[in-house]
Amino acid sequence: KAGVTQTPRYLIKTRGQQVTLSCSPISGHRSVSWYQQTPGQGLQFLFEYFSETQRNKGNFPGRFSGRQFSNSRSEMNVSTLELGDSALYLCASSLGGGGEKLFFGSGTQLSVL
């Protein structure tokens, strides 16, 4: 079974631009969660989608948004990029029943210049 796939692996943008990151979950997984990892801050929860609906949302500004498609693939968008948005963005999938562990992709490393 293929794992969680995130594209692209690396991205360089400038302040004010917007960016879209993509995530394909493990086949059969209906829940996709997004996390931001910055040095010294651990993994901070952005949002979770289940069956095309946002089920949970973290404490991030409205510039961060996401969506999920009928095939469970998910995209995350960040508008009006700021320097502080430079981070590793991780996507994780699970079956979605609640309580189970997450399977992570390798992440997209975003650098904002």
Add this chain to the structure above:
Amino acid sequence: DQQVKQNSPSLSVQEGRISILNCDYTNSMFDYFLWYKKYPAEGPTFLISISSIKDKNEDGRFTVFLNKSAKHLSLHIVPSQPGDSAVYFCAARSNSGNTPLVFGKGTRLSVIA
């Protein structure tokens, strides 16, 4: 408000000795705890978990201990190997409802040969 705390950013251990990584949590609703391991440029991978109905769970060289009254858990690695050098994240969630997994900031373990 950090609900899951890993107070040691780094730990160095001699090969063959025991590594003990600690984690504290503040949310009394948490009842499922996990440890993830992360190598550079890769996503976190699941290591071991424990439910609040248990106080110990073992898997090969890895053992997790849970002290609910102290809201504390620890991961023991015996014997430590150089390949164990990675960042270890403690995570927790409440199994009532579909709540997100909350992560600590991580502890970087270095196993010295």
